[in-house]
Amino acid sequence: MMKIKAMTTGFVLLGVVGLLLLTASCAMDPVSGRPTLMLLSEDKEVQMGRQTDQQVVRQYGLYKDAKLAAYIDDLGQRLAKVSHRPELSYNFKVLDVAVVNAFAVPGGYVYMTRGILAHLNSEAELAGVMGHEIGHITARHSAEQYSKAMLANIGLAAGMILAPSLQGLGSVVQVGVSALFLKFSRDNEREADSLGVEYANRVDYDGGQMANFFETLERMNPGSDRTGLPAWFSTHPNPEDREAAVRGYAKKWQEKLDQKDPKIERERYLRQIDGIVYGEDPRQGYVENNVFYHPGLTFLFPVPSEWKVVNTPAQVQILSPKKDAVILFSMVSGTSPKETASSFVQKSQARVIQADAIRVHGLSAYRLISDVGTQSGVVRAMSYFIQKDKYIYVFHGISSPSLFGDYQAAFGDTMGGFKHLSDRNRINVRPDRIGVRTAERSATVRNALLSLGVPEKDIEKTALLNGKTADERIPANTLLKIVERGR
Ligand SMILES: [Zn+2]
DSSP: OOSOOOOSSSOOOOOHHHHSOOOOEEEEOTTTOOEEEESOOHHHHHHHHHHHHHHHHHHHOBOOOHHHHHHHHHHHHHHHHTSSOTTSOOEEEEESOOSOOEEEETTTEEEEEHHHHHHOOSHHHHHHHHHHHHHHHHTTHHHHHHHHHHHHHTTTSTTOSSOSOSTTHHHHHTHHHHGGGOOOOHHHHHHHHHHHHHHHHHTTBOGGGHHHHHHHHHHHOOOOOTTOOOOHHHHSOOOTTHHHHHHHHHHHHHHHTTOSSOBOOHHHHHHHHTTOEESOOGGGOEEETTEEEETTTTEEEEOOTTOEEEEOSSOEEEEOTTSSEEEEEEEEOOSOHHHHHHHHHHHHTOEEEEEEEEEETTEEEEEEEEEEEETTEEEEEEEEEEEETTEEEEEEEEEOHHHHHHHHHHHHHHHHTOEEOOOHHHHTOOOEEEEEEEEOSOEEHHHHHHHTTOOGGGHHHHHHHTTOOTTOEEOTTEEEEEEEOOO
16 A cells, blocks of 8 residues: 555456457467467457556556666566567566565566565576566466466456455455466476576576575465465476476586586675565555554554455455455545545445545545445445545445444444554654675574574574575675564
């Protein structure tokens, strides 16, 4: 909930897939050279990529670091040029999310999270992973995935304003983006690994270094983050003997390309990510003791206990434990609470049951209770439109009409609890960051980290973050990542 987007209602449409027309055609697989049945022409693929990109950026937000973005783009463009589809126009972006993942969407869009960048340990590992994602595009895995997702979603997404089914509310609210995260098959993964190594080696890196990253990930096994973006292994399943296979591909390409000493560039890489935000960034909103705080926009509101909060740049979703009710929270630019409410009623064709101008902790507001028709029936919504500073903050608490009585109090407590945040300590929170330090003497990783001030309890984790074990010996003047605590 950091970026400001002009939306006319809080019901965010995430339905890219449904906007596109299906055209089946027979295309050549650029990697294998074999014809494949493709529901997408290249034009459509690129058009879809562009639309999806807008959604991805709105949903997850870009990490604001122009130097890092340029560095990632530069490496990406070099890899793309030696790929099997060099004519595509590629875009490489760093997303401002903590989760460790990377993904590609059709048409040449590749995303790295700041989480994955914090966990990689050399330019060669980075090249392998970016090559892997480019491989999903050149082998048209994501296009095939999209074709399948589209078949499953025809008619579902285009006109959807509200979740069509309350049972699956949580997943449906995110339908457009979750379609991106269909799992690749193990065969797809094997092929993308092989292509990733090939592209990395073709630009003179040791693509086999990617295996180190997979080993680190398996040992850490990080989960998803507050945005709900899944982690690497839930979208890129491990093929058998992945690391050995990756090292094997690298050996093959080194011989084929007659490379003596392909680059690893550990130090160069670590210098690039020195200072990158690590873990959740509390400046984008955080929950503590059942209160959601937004330091940047200076507001807070209570969250019902046990409800699940998913916080993305576009929207906060708060889901009841039984997943049969949800509170959606977003901000819009509007002239007044009343006008924003009327515009919502008009757009959603809601049947208004109750409407009144109110004040919420001194802020001018408008409250609605209405029934809204969806594809699978009517839902009842309590909505608050609250003016604070330049924005109208919008809450919609939604359940079926029969359950609405059970949730009305919880909705009202959250929405009526919205207020200005004035606590300086909460406003001035700082995120954790990766700091890159020099271990001056030859030592075990444990002793080096201890001498850099890392507490004993964090030694194992920090060693892993460096792709090392605590007992491993390192030579003098080795660079090590540590986590600099914020807050
Ligand atoms: Zn993959």
